[in-house]
Amino acid sequence: MRRIFFCLLIFCCSCCFAEKPSLPELRILYEQAPTQENSCKELLHILKPYDTESAPLMAGYRACAQMIMSKYVFNPFSKWSYFSKGKSALSAAISVNSNIVELRFLRFTVQNSAPFFLGYHDNLDEDKIFLLNSIQNLKDMYLKDWIIRFLKHSKFVTINEKKQLL
DSSP states (O other): HHHHHHHHHHHHHHHHOOOOOHHHHHHHHHHHHOOOOHHHHHHHHHTTTTTEEEEEEHHHHHHHHHHTTTTTTOOOOHHHHHHHHHHHHHHHHHHHOOOHHHHHHHHHHHHHHHHHGGTTTHHHHHHHHHHHHHGGGOOOHHHHHHHHHHHHHHHSSOHHHHTTOO
């Protein structure tokens, strides 16, 4: 009985004191998620404990992973459920703090890739302008490079806007 209690105590403590996932880890998983289902599932798993109020960026990554997960399920109702829950969660995360560049970038990446029939393209221009105006002030060089690379390949960014990124 003591062994069971001890094992349970160790397990609970390890869950309570688990380290927050690092941004580089999240970014790698997010980039892999559209082509690797396991990366998408891992992203959902490690971000499960985070809520919009206390960790809007973590919640934003989880929301995007939910939308990407819709790609991996067969049932159309499950696809729609994953996508709409992710869409609502991302909107909530951005409403908490709309000035987080990475959150706006996440929404841009999803809307950039979403099929047209889903009608999830409302914020493309707004986010593109926000990103173009914010990119020069970014101190996180990895994020800055990632955004520039993505914008250069986006069909929603004009040739003149792409020239500004050089």
